[in-house]
Amino acid sequence: MNGSIxxxxxxxxxxxxxxxxxxxxxxxxxxxxxVLAPLAEPDxxxxxxRMQYNAATILRTLEAMPVPGCTKIVAVLNVDLFVxxxxxxxxxxxxxxxxxxxxxxxxxxxxxxxxxxxxQILDRLLKVALHEAAHLFDLVHCFDDQCLMHFSMDLEAxxxxxxxxxxxxxxxxx
Ligand SMILES: [Zn+2]
Ligand SMILES: [Zn+2]
Numbered sequence: 498m499n500g501s502i503x504x505x506x507x508x509x510x511x512x513x514x515x516x517x518x519x520x521x522x523x524x525x526x527x528x529x530x531x532v533l534a535p536l537a538e539p540d541x542x543x544x545x546x547r548m549q550y551n552a553a554t555i556l557r558t559l560e561a562m563p564v565p566g567c568t569k570i571v572a573v574l575n576v577d578l579f580v581x582x583x584x585x586x587x588x589x590x591x592x593x594x595x596x597x598x599x600x601x602x603x604x605x606x607x608x609x610x611x612x613x614x615x616x617q618i619l620d621r622l623l624k625v626a627l628h629e630a631a632h633l634f635d636l637v638h639c640f641d642d643q644c645l646m647h648f649s650m651d652l653e654a655x656x657x658x659x660x661x662x663x664x665x666x667x668x669x670x671x
Contacts, residue, residue: 498670500568501529502630507555507574508538513613514601515573518626522571525627525661526634526670533564539576549579552589552598559596569633570596571626577602587655588625590632597629604652621655631662631670639666 504519506512512532519530542554555572564570578586578600587604590597604625605618614622628645639646644663649655662670 498526498528498634501531501566502526503533503564503567503570504530505533505559505564505570505572506535507572508535508576510535510573510575510601511613514619514622517619517623518571518573518599521623521627521660522630526630528568533567533570536572539574544579547579549577549585550574552578552580552586555598556589556591556594556596560594563595568595569630571630571633572596572598573622573626574598574600575602576600583650587621587649588629590629592632592637593635594633597626597633599626599629617656620660621652624655624658624660627660631666634670636662636666636669639663641665 502522504515506515515532519532522528522530539550539555542550544551580586585603588599604621636646638648641663643659644666645658645661646666649658
């Protein structure tokens with residue numbers, strides 16, 4: 498694979514969370530990855546009726562401001578994200594798109610903006626970040642429940658997933 502990933506903190510996100518995502522992208526996808534300067538909280542995407550943040554609005558905004566030197570962006574947030582058909586999402590990305598989102602908000606209870614996330618939350622964050630990043634490289638959902646591209650709606654399902662891809666998905670990522 499070619500290219501480089503920019504890990505973009507949006508709002509109050511622990512530094513360790515972003516550097517862990519960058520390190521994991523580097524080791525699993527074999528791509529350059531660096532943590533970018535943070536953006537402000539995405540107030541523009543707040544939906545007053547749902548009291549949540551619209552993931553599609555954030556993606557559209559990021560897509561309108563390309564970051565020089567990065568092929569793809571993985572944005573890390575700590576707000577409650579939704580897409581209209583779901584009560585919430587852990588992350589969001591368009592297949593082949595330039596930007597992916599992952600939020601710590603639904604990944605566990607022990608998260609404090611000033612403290613590094615615990616190992617379980619970090620593990621979940623890396624899984625969602627890598628799953629969404631793989632969508633950016635055209636990977637779709639996989640039927641193999643021992644593959645990171647298997648769709649997971651809740652934390653139990655997410656925890657059952659491995660941190661890497663099945664041989665088929667791995668081959669598609671080349
Ligand atoms: Zn997915
Ligand atoms: Zn797979």
